[in-house]
Structures are given as C-alpha cells and as structure tokens.
Amino acid sequence: MKRIPENGFARFTRLSVLALLWVLPGWAKAAELQVPAVVEAGRGFSIPVKGSGQATFYLVGPDHVVKGHVSLGSDVQIQSSDVRSAGLYQVLVCDDSTSSCTSATFEVKAAPPAHLSFFLHPSRVPVSTRDSIDATAFVFDQYFNLVWTPAAVDFRITPASGASFSRRGSTRNGVAWMRMDSTPHEGRVQVTAVLGNVEEARVIQQVAAEACGLRMKAVGSGNKVSLETDPVRDCSGNALPDGTIVSFTKIDKLGKSTVDTPIKKGIARVQFSVHGRAQISVACGVVLGNEVALNGGL
Amino acid sequence: MKWGLAAFLGIATAVLIAFAWLQSGGLTRHAMFSAGTPEEAVQALMSEIRAHNYQQAYASLDRSSDTDLASFIREMAGSDGSLRTYSSLQTAEVSPLHADHDEAVVRLRMNWSSALGSLDDVRDLRVRRDGSVWRVVWPKPAFATVPPQVVSVNYLSWDVIGHNTSQTWGAQDVDSPKVRITSMNAISRPGRVVIVGEVENEDTVPAYLNVNATLLKADGSPIEEEGSFDLISHVLLPKQVSPYRIDFPGVRMDAVKSVRMDARALLVPASADPVIAVTDQVVSKDGLNRTVLKGELVNQSGRPVNIAQVLAAYYDNFGKVIWVSDGYVDQALMPQVPVAFAVDIPDDIAARLKNYRVIVNHYSRSSN
Numbered sequence: 001m002k003r004i005p006e007n008g009f010a011r012f013t014r015l016s017v018l019a020l021l022w023v024l025p026g027w028a029k030a031a032e033l034q035v036p037a038v039v040e041a042g043r044g045f046s047i048p049v050k051g052s053g054q055a056t057f058y059l060v061g062p063d064h065v066v067k068g069h070v071s072l073g074s075d076v077q078i079q080s081s082d083v084r085s086a087g088l089y090q091v092l093v094c095d096d097s098t099s100s101c102t103s104a105t106f107e108v109k110a111a112p113p114a115h116l117s118f119f120l121h122p123s124r125v126p127v128s129t130r131d132s133i134d135a136t137a138f139v140f141d142q143y144f145n146l147v148w149t150p151a152a153v154d155f156r157i158t159p160a161s162g163a164s165f166s167r168r169g170s171t172r173n174g175v176a177w178m179r180m181d182s183t184p185h186e187g188r189v190q191v192t193a194v195l196g197n198v199e200e201a202r203v204i205q206q207v208a209a210e211a212c213g214l215r216m217k218a219v220g221s222g223n224k225v226s227l228e229t230d231p232v233r234d235c236s237g238n239a240l241p242d243g244t245i246v247s248f249t250k251i252d253k254l255g256k257s258t259v260d261t262p263i264k265k266g267i268a269r270v271q272f273s274v275h276g277r278a279q280i281s282v283a284c285g286v287v288l289g290n291e292v293a294l295n296g297g298l
Numbered sequence: 299m300k301w302g303l304a305a306f307l308g309i310a311t312a313v314l315i316a317f318a319w320l321q322s323g324g325l326t327r328h329a330m331f332s333a334g335t336p337e338e339a340v341q342a343l344m345s346e347i348r349a350h351n352y353q354q355a356y357a358s359l360d361r362s363s364d365t366d367l368a369s370f371i372r373e374m375a376g377s378d379g380s381l382r383t384y385s386s387l388q389t390a391e392v393s394p395l396h397a398d399h400d401e402a403v404v405r406l407r408m409n410w411s412s413a414l415g416s417l418d419d420v421r422d423l424r425v426r427r428d429g430s431v432w433r434v435v436w437p438k439p440a441f442a443t444v445p446p447q448v449v450s451v452n453y454l455s456w457d458v459i460g461h462n463t464s465q466t467w468g469a470q471d472v473d474s475p476k477v478r479i480t481s482m483n484a485i486s487r488p489g490r491v492v493i494v495g496e497v498e499n500e501d502t503v504p505a506y507l508n509v510n511a512t513l514l515k516a517d518g519s520p521i522e523e524e525g526s527f528d529l530i531s532h533v534l535l536p537k538q539v540s541p542y543r544i545d546f547p548g549v550r551m552d553a554v555k556s557v558r559m560d561a562r563a564l565l566v567p568a569s570a571d572p573v574i575a576v577t578d579q580v581v582s583k584d585g586l587n588r589t590v591l592k593g594e595l596v597n598q599s600g601r602p603v604n605i606a607q608v609l610a611a612y613y614d615n616f617g618k619v620i621w622v623s624d625g626y627v628d629q630a631l632m633p634q635v636p637v638a639f640a641v642d643i644p645d646d647i648a649a650r651l652k653n654y655r656v657i658v659n660h661y662s663r664s665s666n
Contacts, residue, residue, distance in 0.1 A: 243454035285537035
C-alpha cells in the first residue's frame with residue numbers, strides 16, 4: 001500500500017477522496033465493510049472484503065491518506081503505522097471492474113499513557129503564599145495523542161526541607177492539574193507528576209518573601225557612623241538573598257543622603273559622614289525598618 | 299600690460315591671504331586680543347572652546363589664572379569617557395554682575411549639547427583688564443584624586459541560562475521577574491499630560507523593565523500610548539524601587555477618562571556593583587534663581603562610572619509622587635570622588651514639595 005504523507009498534494013488528494021465519499025453513497029454498492037468501531041492507536045488489524053476481482057483501497061485518516069490495491073475476497077491489512085494518530089478514519093474500497101465503492105468509518109483512540117507534558121508555574125515563588133503554585137499535566141500516549149480516558153495523576157512534592165507529600169488529580173479531557181500554597185521554607189522544591197510508570201519532574205524555587213522586622217544598628221567613629229542591619233529575614237525566618245537592595249537614608253544639617261546598597265552575606269552595611277544631629281532610617285522595598293537618631297558628637 | 303598683471307596677482311594674493319586668515323579664526327583671535335569689554339573677552343574665549351582650540355583659549359586667559367593647560371583641557375573637553383567627551387558647546391550667554399575699572403565679574407551660562415540632551419553649566423567668572431584688553435581669570439578645577447589602592451568588590455552578580463528552544467513543549471524555564479507599579483499619578487502640565495509614579499522589583503532576581511501608559515477616552519478607546527523612555531531606572535535589582543515619568547505632549551487632561559498602565563520586565567544578567575551614594579541633597583536656588591535639588595554623587599566602587607543620570611521623585615504631604623525629574627552628570631564618577639549634581643524642580647512643584655528620593659542610573663564603558 002502506498003502511504004501518502006500530509007503535504008499539499010496529499011491534502012488535495014484527501015479532500016478529493018472525501019468529496020468522492022460524499023457523492024458515492026448514492027451509487028456505492030452496499031457490500032458492507034466489517035470494520036471495528038474503535039481501534040487503539042498503533043494497533044494494526046484486518047478488514048475482510050467480499051467479492052472477486054481487484055479493487056482500490058483508500059484509508060483516509062486525520063493526518064494522512066493511504067492508497068493500495070487489494071484482491072476482493074481477501075482481507076485488507078491495516079498496518080499499525082497507518083493508525084497512529086487518534087481520530088476518525090474512513091475506509092473506501094472501489095471495485096476496479098464495476099467502479100462501485102463501499103465505505104466504512106471507524107475511530108482510533110489513544111493508546112495507554114506513555115508521555116506527560118508537565119507545566120509547573122511559576123519558577124520562583126515567595127514562601128507561604130496562598131494558591132501560588134500551579135501544576136498542570138497533559139497525558140499523551142506513545143504517539144503523542146492526547147489521552148482522553150480519565151486517569152489518575154499523582155503530584156509528588158519534595159521540599160528542600162521537611163517531609164514529601166503528594167496530591168492526586170484525575171485527568172479531565174486529558175489534563176490534570178492542582179494548585180497549592182508555597183511552603184514556609186525557602187529552597188528548591190521538586191514536583192513530580194506520576195502516571196503509572198511515567199514520571200516528569202520540575203523544580204520550583206521558593207524564595208524569601210518581604211523583609212520582616214528590619215532593624216539596623218549604628219556604630220560611631222569620629223564624624224562617621226557605620227550602619228549595619230541585623231540579618232535581613234522574612235516573617236518565616238528565611239534570609240533575603242544576597243543582592244537584595246536595602247536603602248539607608250540619613251538627614252542632617254547638610255541635607256539628605258541616601259545609599260541603596262545590596263545585602264552581602266545576609267547583612268547590608270553602609271557608612272555615612274554625620275554633621276550635627278542626624279536621623280537615619282532604613283527600608284527594603286516597601287518595608288520600613290527602624291530609625292536611629294544621633295545627637296551629634298559621635 | 300605687464301604692470302596690470304602684477305597688480306592683479308598682488309590683489310589676488312592679498313584676497314586669498316585675507317580669506318585664509320578669516321577661515322582660521324583670525325577675527326575671533328583679533329577680538330580676543332582686542333577684547334574691549336569683559337563680555338567680549340568671555341565670548342571670545344567661548345568661541346575658541348567651541349572650535350576646540352583649547353591651546354588658543356588657554357593662551358588668552360589672564361596670567362593670574364591658576365589652572366594649567368592639561369587641567370583646562372580636561373575640564374572643557376572632558377575625560378574618562380564622561381558625557382562631556384561626547385558633548386559640544388552650543389551657546390554661551392554672558393551677563394555682567396559687577397564691574398569696575400580693572401576687574402569685573404560676569405555670569406557665564408554654557409549650554410552643551412550631547413547625545414542625551416542639552417546640559418547647562420553656569421559659572422561666575424572674574425575678568426581682569428590687561429592693558430587695553432580684558433582677560434578671563436579661570437579658576438583651577440578641583441579634580442580630587444584618590445590614592446592608589448586595591449578595592450575589593452564582591453557584590454553579587456546574576457547570570458541567566460535561558461530556555462533551550464530545542465527542548466520539548468512544557469520543558470522547564472525560568473519566569474520573568476515580578477514587578478509592581480506601587481504608585482501612579484496623572485497630572486496636568488502646560489501643553490501635556492504627565493504620568494508619574496514608582497515601580498518596584500518584587501522579585502529576587504534583577505529585572506530590565508519598561509513602563510508604558512495608555513490614555514483612554516470615556517468610551518475606552520485609546521488616545522495615545524507612551525513609554526517612560528529614559529525617565530526610569532530600567533535595570534532594577536531585587537526590591538529596588540524606581541520612579542518613572544511618562545509624558546504625553548499635546549494631550550489635555552479633560553480628554554482623558556482613565557489610564558491603562560503596563561509594566562513589562564525581562565530577566566537579565568546584572569551586577570550589584572557599583573554602589574553610588576547620593577549625599578548632601580538639598581533643595582535650593584541655583585545661579586539663575588531656579589529651584590533645584592542638588593547634592594553629590596559618590597561612586598563607592600573601585601572602577602569609574604562613565605555616565606551617571608540622577609532621577610529624583612518628589613512627594614507631597616500625603617506621600618504621593620507629584621513629579622519626577624532627571625539630570626545627567628557630565629563628569630565621570632571616579633572611585634570615591636564626590637561629583638556635584640543638580641536637577642530642576644518646577645516652581646509650582648517646589649511649593650508643594652514635602653519629601654524627595656534620588657536614585658542613580660549609571661553606564662560604565664569597561665566591563666569585568
């Protein structure tokens with residue numbers, strides 16, 4: 001048999017055959033083809049054809065057309081490679097001597113699950129945030145047909161610290177999903193979607209949330225003051241990552257001075273010259289910290 | 299006939315010599331060495347600077363000037379890849395402040411054009427009489443130097459490994475940074491509508507961001523869309539907050555029903571270095587009686603910052619952003635050396651101003 005891939009010409013051929021099928025029933029002979037109603041993707045089968053003589057055989061699938069010659073009275077062999085794509089197929093057998101045609105329709109359904117396409121969103125998430133993690137798994141068979149049959153997908157969650165746990169979701173129209181809160185501890189969290197012996201893993205990075213209880217202390221030396229924050233942490237006790245900007249603002253008689261400095265080894269430091277009385281404040285993003293008042297003469 | 303040819307050749311030679319003299323700035327030089335007034339002396343000096351004739355300009359200065367040629371050229375032509383090195387003197391306005399028989403003080407307003415816009419430089423200069431001409435007394439520029447030293451820099455930097463396009467659908471990728479517009483204020487200015495506010499990088503990775511605004515009519519149709527262009531700090535480190543300003547020239551506020559804001563962020567490699575301190579910020583009047591926010595920038599890292607831009611957000615009594623202004627600094631920020639800056643504040647904004655915040659955008663030519 002000749003398999004015609006779905007290029008421009010093949011599409012034209014397929015449409016022509018479909019058009020033929022549309023007009024044929026009026027004069028097609030009623031010698032019915034015995035085809036199974038449903039076939040599993042990638043599984044070959046045979047179709048008995050009654051009569052005698054030669055006939056032309058067409059198999060019109062969702063993404064290709066197969067054309068071949070058969071002897072009436074024998075079986076037409078449908079190869080497994082011809083029914084890999086899920087969808088509706090039509091079989092057409094036309095007697096070469098009488099030009100009468102017979103057609104039948106069958107459906108190819110997806111094979112058992114063999115692949116998971118797994119989306120985990122977002123890739124970074126602040127700790128202890130409600131409904132912040134979305135996991136979505138698409139179930140495919142070995143030929144990448146979406147498996148519509150409901151199946152149970154396990155989502156195994158493995159945090160950097162603490163016990164692993166799992167959530168189960170059933171596929172609907174080939175898709176299973178779940179939404180969960182981020183856990184209170186920063187670090188890498190692995191989420192694995194499991195269906196039978198098929199696994200797909202993704203990693204999400206849980207990061208510190210907004211700073212909490214931001215505090216600094218001042219140490220004076222001459223007319224200079226060194227300011228240093230306590231280790232900058234969020235409300236769950238996670239250290240904000242190095243590179244996070246902390247803003248120091250000093251107001252004295254010469255005016256206002258500001259320094260946006262990154263956290264280094266968990267702590268932000270800065271040094272100011274002070275002239276007379278000074279008021280110094282600290283902030284990280286939109287979070288304000290404590291204020292330090294200096295009465296001059298450090 | 300013979301005398302006629304000789305006369306013609308003589309006249310032609312004289313005309314050509316005169317033309318060459320004019321072309322080489324003879325008139326200016328003549329004006330300089332015969333500057334009859336202090337203003338003429340300053341204008342002649344500015345003509346030489348405009349023509350990049352720094353040696354001629356230096357030669358015209360009064361002997362009491364305590365600058366040297368190298369410092370004078372460095373001051374006028376710029377150095378270290380600063381914005382001044384990409385600028386040229388466009389105009390120079392001179393106005394007398396005080397004058398007596400032998401000495402005068404004039405106010406000089408130099409306007410430099412650069413790729414980033416025009417920059418004003420206002421100075422009060424002494425001009426002294428030297429016989430029949432006046433000469434400018436040019437003060438020695440204060441170029442602070444830092445003793446040779448090793449500055450250890452170990453701030454964090456971020457690199458990005460992006461999504462491999464050959465990977466299958468659903469493969470792991472990293473998200474764009476999460477940014478949030480924390481405030482937005484639409485204000486009416488003469489001949490335009492202006493959107494000002496602040497935006498924060500809420501994420502733990504650096505962001506390259508753009509803020510766009512669309513003005514909408516009452517029926518929801520757009521009037522105009524604009525971006526913040528250079529009135530924003532495009533690269534924001536984690537938890538950093540930047541002011542932004544978006545101008546809509548030619549739009550009237552009464553035509554605007556609502557504003558649609560859009561902050562788009564990309565994940566980019568970045569470095570937390572350099573840290574630039576903004577010190578001694580005060581609101582005061584400048585030499586032209588304009589309200590300015592001035593202060594000094596101190597580059598706390600160990601390598602020069604070639605071009606720096608100051609962005610300032612101004613707040614009213616309620617903490618609302620009422621204006622954002624910017625200014626470029628035409629000197630390079632050498633390590634540990636304070637460099638003065640000043641940015642304009644409109645008078646009506648200055649009257650309502652309660653607080654302000656300054657951040658610095660920077661560009662360094664060299665890389666690690």
